[in-house]
Amino acid sequence: MDLIHKVMNIVLPPITLTLILLFLPSFLVFKFISCIKRYITSERVAGKVVLITVASSGIGEYLAYEYARRGACLALAARREERLRAVADKARMLGSPDVIVISTDISKVEDCERFITKAVNHFGRLDHLVNNAGIIQIDMFEHCKEIADCAVLMNTNFWGSVYVTRFAIPHLRKSKGRIVGISSIAGWCSVPKMSFYCASKAAITSFYETLAAEFGPDIGITIVTPGVVESEMSQGDFVSKSTERCAKAIVNSACRGDRYLVEPSWTRMSFLLKVLCPEVMEWHLHWVLAARTSKKSN
Numbered sequence: 001m002d003l004i005h006k007v008m009n010i011v012l013p014p015i016t017l018t019l020i021l022l023f024l025p026s027f028l029v030f031k032f033i034s035c036i037k038r039y040i041t042s043e044r045v046a047g048k049v050v051l052i053t054v055a056s057s058g059i060g061e062y063l064a065y066e067y068a069r070r071g072a073c074l075a076l077a078a079r080r081e082e083r084l085r086a087v088a089d090k091a092r093m094l095g096s097p098d099v100i101v102i103s104t105d106i107s108k109v110e111d112c113e114r115f116i117t118k119a120v121n122h123f124g125r126l127d128h129l130v131n132n133a134g135i136i137q138i139d140m141f142e143h144c145k146e147i148a149d150c151a152v153l154m155n156t157n158f159w160g161s162v163y164v165t166r167f168a169i170p171h172l173r174k175s176k177g178r179i180v181g182i183s184s185i186a187g188w189c190s191v192p193k194m195s196f197y198c199a200s201k202a203a204i205t206s207f208y209e210t211l212a213a214e215f216g217p218d219i220g221i222t223i224v225t226p227g228v229v230e231s232e233m234s235q236g237d238f239v240s241k242s243t244e245r246c247a248k249a250i251v252n253s254a255c256r257g258d259r260y261l262v263e264p265s266w267t268r269m270s271f272l273l274k275v276l277c278p279e280v281m282e283w284h285l286h287w288v289l290a291a292r293t294s295k296k297s298n
Contacts, residue, residue, distance in 0.1 A: 038256040046071030048127035056083040060132040062247035068096035075119035077104035106160030116167040126171035130180040131161040141195045150196045157200035178220035181208040189270045222254045227267040
């Protein structure tokens with residue numbers, strides 16, 4: 001067995017590199033043609049049914065407005081029903097023909113099942129499911145006093161999306177619909193003091209990549225990796241200007257049938273840096289975000 005591994009380590013790298021060099025030009029041409037085709041045949045969502053989780057603020061709120069402008073029917077979920085109703089009222093003003101709100105705690109499996117059931121019973125179908133949940137906990141891992149509290153974050157950020165997706169699958173298969181999974185740049189950019197948030201978003205990306213392989217063409221999946229946009233986790237003049245633009249880019253990407261969207265696009269550089277120079281990125285994040293914090297606390 002050791003001999004086999006040694007042979008494979010010697011033989012496979014040059015073979016793999018040769019195959020990549022042979023097929024890369026054809027693949028790039030195929031990607032270019034596919035991109036043009038997606039732009040031309042972009043999906044029209046007028047009259048279609050879109051479910052959005054945590055639509056009471058941030059990206060979820062602006063996604064509701066963007067889908068509303070395009071004439072989609074909306075089912076909005078969040079815990080704060082009063083705030084959700086305000087979003088629904090504005091969505092109707094922007095052009096949505098029908099909007100319902102369902103008070104939902106997506107960290108609870110029974111709430112997720114109720115959300116999907118009520119939405120499908122009301123509209124009779126489901127075309128897009130947008131999983132947008134995300135809460136954050138900022139603290140160095142070793143300073144977490146109650147480690148069990150981190151389960152709340154994972155239940156919301158990861159398991160909430162899993163629950164809603166599971167109950168929506170039969171209806172999405174019928175309509176050949178699409179899932180839009182909102183991950184984060186934190187899924188690949190391991191930021192100090194955000195260990196569980198980063199882990200939850202990395203799990204979301206991996207989860208939906210696996211489902212894409214399982215579903216094939218039956219259900220489309222768009223994995224969104226936003227950078228810094230306005231939400232209740234991040235506030236400020238700069239980020240507040242980016243939220244509406246980000247929501248529009250997400251809906252455009254979902255309608256085109258894209259597999260991935262990184263918004264804003266310049267944040268892709270962090271992924272390249274992680275792949276090409278992981279030690280540099282780790283050093284930078286440590287000294288900028290971790291070491292300085294430690295000095296201030298001392």
